Amino acid sequence: MAIVTMREALNQAIREEMQRDDNVFLMGEEVAAYQGAYKVTKGLLEELGPKRVIDTPITELGFAGLGVGAAMAGLRPIVEFMTFNFSILATDQIINSAAKMLYMSGGQFNIPIVFRGPGGSAFQVSSQHSQALESWFAYFPGLKVVMPSTPADAKGLLKSSIRDNDPVIFIEQERMYGNKGEVSDDPEFTIPLGVADIKREGKDATIVARSLMVPVALKAAEALEKEGVSCEVIDPRTIRPLDIHTIVESVKKTNRVVIAEESHPFCGVAAEIASEIMERAFDYLDAPVKRVSGVDVPMPYAKNLEDAAIPKVEQIVAAVRQVAYIE
Amino acid sequence: MAANQSQARRLRTMAKSNQDVRKRAPESSRVGAEDTSATGVLDHDAAEEADPRLDPTQAVKAAQKRRFAELDRATLIDIYRQMLLVRRFEEKSAEAYSAGKIGGFCHLYIGQEAVAIGAISAIRKDDYVLTSYREHAHAIAKGISPQAVMAELYGKAGGCSHGKGGSMHMFDKEVNFLGGHGIVGGQIPLATGVAFATKYKETDQVTLCFFGEAAVNQGAFHESMNMAQLWKLPCVYICENNQYGMGTSLERAMSLQDISQKACAYEIASEFVDGMDVLAVREATLRAVERARKNYLPTLLEVRTYRFMGHSMSDPGNYRTRAEIERHQERDPLKLFSASLKEEGIISEAEMKKIDDEVRAKVEEAVRFAEGSPLPEPEELFTNVYADPIPENE
Amino acid sequence: MATQVIMPKLSPTMEEGQLSRWLKKEGDKVSMGEPLAEIDTDKATMEMQALGNGVLRKIFIQEGESAPLGQLIAIIGEPDEDISSITSQAPAATPAKAETPPAEKEETEEVKPATPAEADTPASGNGRQTPAPVAQAATGRLIVSPLAARMAAESGIDLRSVNGSGPGGRIIKRDVEGLISQQGSTAPGVATKQTHLRAVGSPAQKSAITAASAYHDEPASEMRRTIAKRLVTSLGPVPHFFLTTEIEMDRAAEMRSGINELDPELKISVNDIIIKVAAAALLQHRQVNASFQDKFVRYYEHADIGVAVAIEEGLVTPIIRAADQKSLSDIASEVRDLAGRARERKLRPEEYMGASFSISNLGMFGIDEFTAVINPPEGAILAIGAMSPKPVVRNNEVVVRQMMRVTMSCDHRVIDGATGARFLQTFKKILENPLFLIV
Missing domain, CATH: 3.30.559.10 (Chloramphenicol acetyltransferase-like domain)
Incomplete structure (x- = not known):
């Protein structure tokens, strides 16, 4: 165990898995010589060589498709998007090829590939570079979508994603790369996909949060504890497949739920979770499910406007108070 | 390396010299010129002004006959049999589609047989093929049985994709046929990736990637060309230029219509090939395959062909005239090749009849198999979504 | 000059009244002080007297329908008087509840839902000021969280008797819990009424x-x-x-x-x-x-x-x-x-x-x-x-x-x-x- 940043934890995961399996290779913009736009891939070129750590041209559709083709022929690519905003260019290959290949080939061609990179808001990078796209990818059967919130989760889940035999969309949060936490150095340390983590136990209300919103939700829970409201914070970690069971069990216990996300609310992951809760735990709800989402506008540049667009501790606290009927 | 570059340059020069003949201002639509046009927009007659690079039928036959010397009889007969099989298979598919046995889209290959058969006859069994949605011929040529292809068209469990892919998504891992792909140009980056993998694994396998000329306008084509040459990937890109992207002629869709010239931008070796001459396609492919196998180098082949049927079975065909189709049918690749074979005495009339009977029987057998094959089990709806499914914890 | 007949206040706590019976019909002559209709209030069935002379020109609410205090329910005027300016202002009445005809009240009282008679004020836009039971009454239906509904069903609590403390008078967990603890049951939430009964009835514990x-x-x-x-x-x-x-x-x-x-x-x-x-x-x-x-x-x-x-x-x-x-x-x-x-x-x-x-x-x-x-x-x-x-x-x-x-x-x-x-x-x-x- 060592205290490392999420950036380092991801780096460890890639390094360990590439050392473990020669069929794993890494490609993306600036992953090699530049050492990674966000330094996640630092040192990998030197250690693993240019055959396996490959700088690509800025050609997202092309190298995403190339990765899928390589996976069809037996390799296990890790494709880095410098940010997930650029994955929009590659969605044809992710959705039409990676997500569907196994199915439309009648089970013959699975696609063991990881598309990873930072997603969500960063620091004043404006509309085109601040998008949380998990609901896009989670929409499609055939894809798995993972969003870690701690260095340990980042490492354990990325290792599982690389070992997984299906296409995995692994969305890191740019603002969280420097977050520190204890991380196992056991090369066999993995965290299974599809298993939610209870980040904090509580009994009065459940806060479901992912990625950037997990530390925010935990701070909200701390504030609420002082008021005598005990919050359970659940991080699904994998958006698809979603561990709805853990969420529903928590809701059955607390009877109230707030879902926090930095993404837009409309057709979002929180909307899906809310719907699942309604279908599975309707008779346990003491209040309507409450969402706290990013503001439904493109991300502005100005600092004050950007701040206002991303959910804060106070909003989660207010939402919990609302579902718990606290004046 | 130097040799490769000079070769590319030479090919580029050749393409350039051809450029002047392509300089013809696109004609505006000939409204009312043909009473067969329902839309009022009629594309330029693709054969009105014959491409000088395309030999007249007599010249094609002469060239084929010269090549006979380098090929054994069995190979020639096999190529002929394959072309005929694909022709008969597609005719049967049209029949089955009309009878409602085949659903969805059904893109027929009639007229283009020389491309798939000629090219795939040039590769090894362990080489890879990826193609577009007009793929029945490629699937059969690569070694999927006509039964499995027909059953797939029928949406039956015995289909090569177990009824889950259909006309556009044939797959067979056993014969390294990596699919028909339904998004125009979508298979080009995939094939590039397959070639990347074979190089990564240091095998000498080659990947053939087929696509129509309309795919050349997609970013996926250009991104792939760039990476393939940049990383020296053993992929042969075969553009089947049948001169229409669905109902839109090349002229109405592409600023520079000499597709082989597109390779210049990426310093990729390229060739223009007469796609009605099966042996010309085979030879050009052999050259490209050797380049790929020996030197991990990609090639772009522009293979000029023509489809005799509509884009799909639901194509009203109002963008071209009957006369245009008939002119192209004079250069029917099957007719040209069978004439050459007969005229050279390689196959007798009787043998030809026998082959035709065999082929018809094979197609009938494919239909019988498809008819008799069971529908996929209802639970197949939920299988193959994930290789590592995570059971839902209720 | 036409007289607007409004739903009168007939009891100190009355907020709305149900028109039990019209004693005059449209076109009948009416004189001041004459009984016009019978109104069911939260307390009793009361006679409403005419406060004007003329003809009962127009009736706006039918027998069995309810209207809040002050709502226009009829017009008395001269036979030829133009009353269109008044008619156009008449609001719609609350439809009658089929299961609560006055005559059957005695027999059906135990099964009928909360009636408008329970209402204190109609639900207003200002939810903050609205006392809890109001929303129930105004809509004629209970507003209750799914959990509270289930808890009440399992504990044999009739929600119609519960004051909701949630927004808009929603009955929530704590409201039902309050009643369950009043019942003397020690088990929270899904009060195990039957278990408790069995314990009481068990012979071994009889004398204890x-x-x-x-x-x-x-x-x-x-x-x-x-x-x-x-x-x-x-x-x-x-x-x-x-x-x-x-x-x-x-x-x-x-x-x-x-x-x-x-x-x-x-x-x-x-x-x-x-x-x-x-x-x-x-x-x-x-x-x-x-x-x-x-x-x-x-x-x-x-x-x-x-x-x-x-x-x-x-x-x-x-x-x-x-x-x-x-x-x-x-x-x-x-x-x-x-x-x-x-x-x-x-x-x-x-x-x-x-x-x-x-x-x-x-x-x-x-x-x-x-x-x-x-x-x-x-x-x-x-x-x-x-x-x-x-x-x-x-x-x-x-x-x-x-x-x-x-x-x-x-x-x-x-x-x-x-x-x-x-x-x-x-x-x-x-x-x-x-x-x-x-x-």
Whole structure:
């Protein structure tokens, strides 16, 4: 165990898995010589060589498709998007090829590939570079979508994603790369996909949060504890497949739920979770499910406007108070 | 390396010299010129002004006959049999589609047989093929049985994709046929990736990637060309230029219509090939395959062909005239090749009849198999979504 | 000049009225002070008088429909007067509820949903200011969280009697929990009523019962609540009425001496027998084993009988819990123990609070007959007079029998005359023939 940043934890995961399996290779913009736009891939070129750590041209559709083709022929690519905003260019290959290949080939061609990179808001990078796209990818059967919130989760889940035999969309949060936490150095340390983590136990209300919103939700829970409201914070970690069971069990216990996300609310992951809760735990709800989402506008540049667009501790606290009927 | 570059340059020069003949201002639509046009927009007659690079039928036959010397009889007969099989298979598919046995889209290959058969006859069994949605011929040529292809068209469990892919998504891992792909140009980056993998694994396998000329306008084509040459990937890109992207002629869709010239931008070796001459396609492919196998180098082949049927079975065909189709049918690749074979005495009339009977029987057998094959089990709806499914914890 | 007829305020608490019957129809001549319609309020059916002269030109709400106070319900005017400017302002009436025709009120009161009569104000846009029950009434339906609905269903709580404390009057978990804890159930949320009952009824625990009886609540019907309010205002907080009967006690006395001969240690008193008999009768007349709880009536599963014990400072009523389940000897020893400790003022609160019925015996003071005051919220108390030999006619012969007069005071909010009388009939029958206790 060592205290490392999420950036380092991801780096460890890639390094360990590439050392473990020669069929794993890494490609993306600036992953090699530049050492990674966000330094996640630092040192990998030197250690693993240019055959396996490959700088690509800025050609997202092309190298995403190339990765899928390589996976069809037996390799296990890790494709880095410098940010997930650029994955929009590659969605044809992710959705039409990676997500569907196994199915439309009648089970013959699975696609063991990881598309990873930072997603969500960063620091004043404006509309085109601040998008949380998990609901896009989670929409499609055939894809798995993972969003870690701690260095340990980042490492354990990325290792599982690389070992997984299906296409995995692994969305890191740019603002969280420097977050520190204890991380196992056991090369066999993995965290299974599809298993939610209870980040904090509580009994009065459940806060479901992912990625950037997990530390925010935990701070909200701390504030609420002082008021005598005990919050359970659940991080699904994998958006698809979603561990709805853990969420529903928590809701059955607390009877109230707030879902926090930095993404837009409309057709979002929180909307899906809310719907699942309604279908599975309707008779346990003491209040309507409450969402706290990013503001439904493109991300502005100005600092004050950007701040206002991303959910804060106070909003989660207010939402919990609302579902718990606290004046 | 130097040799490769000079070769590319030479090919580029050749393409350039051809450029002047392509300089013809696109004609505006000939409204009312043909009473067969329902839309009022009629594309330029693709054969009105014959491409000088395309030999007249007599010249094609002469060239084929010269090549006979380098090929054994069995190979020639096999190529002929394959072309005929694909022709008969597609005719049967049209029949089955009309009878409602085949659903969805059904893109027929009639007229283009020389491309798939000629090219795939040039590769090894362990080489890879990826193609577009007009793929029945490629699937059969690569070694999927006509039964499995027909059953797939029928949406039956015995289909090569177990009824889950259909006309556009044939797959067979056993014969390294990596699919028909339904998004125009979508298979080009995939094939590039397959070639990347074979190089990564240091095998000498080659990947053939087929696509129509309309795919050349997609970013996926250009991104792939760039990476393939940049990383020296053993992929042969075969553009089947049948001169229409669905109902839109090349002229109405592409600023520079000499597709082989597109390779210049990426310093990729390229060739223009007469796609009605099966042996010309085979030879050009052999050259490209050797380049790929020996030197991990990609090639772009522009293979000029023509489809005799509509884009799909639901194509009203109002963008071209009957006369245009008939002119192209004079250069029917099957007719040209069978004439050459007969005229050279390689196959007798009787043998030809026998082959035709065999082929018809094979197609009938494919239909019988498809008819008799069971529908996929209802639970197949939920299988193959994930290789590592995570059971839902209720 | 046309007269606008509005829904009048006919009671101090009325917020809306239901038009029970029009006494005039459109086109009828109407004069000032003439009865125009009958209006059902939360209290009563009242006549509404015309406040203008002319012809009843237009009726806006039909019989059975409701309208809030002040809403235009009709127009009186001259036959040829233009009333279009008034008609155009008339709002729509609240449609009638099919299940609440006035004539059937008595029979259907227990099953009908909250009626508009419960409303204090119509739901307004200002949810913050709106008291809890308002939203229910205004929409005519309960607003309840799914969890609260399930908890209530499992605990046998009728949500119509619950005040919602959530936004817009939504009934939420804490509201139902509050009621469940009032019920005395210790289990939270899904109060295990049945488990609790089983525990009470288990023979092994029979003589050790000290917990209060389980019960179920039924909503106080509109009628019940109206009667309650009306009687309260006329007779005081608890509207008493009294029923007296005379009981022949020979067999009971005989039984008592017989048992005591068998085992002098038992020291069974007549009063113990009366407690046992009252418990048995209460189980047969559960409407009497009940209490009025403002918005609902609580029916107890067991007879927790309070026994009035005079002490120096006054009076306490220790409780024999589930007397219906206990043997005479158990009751006797328990009464002795409780009375003893009552005089020493050593009773715990749970031993004297929360009876379902009480018995007060002043026979030892030679009192022939008296009326006792109900100990709220119990529904009734039985006053026992002295037992004395009296000449009575049996089989056309005058014979002497040990007679005892009992008077039951009933809370009219829960117990009606006939109900009380039937109970007393049963009580008398068993006490005169105590063998009924064992059949």
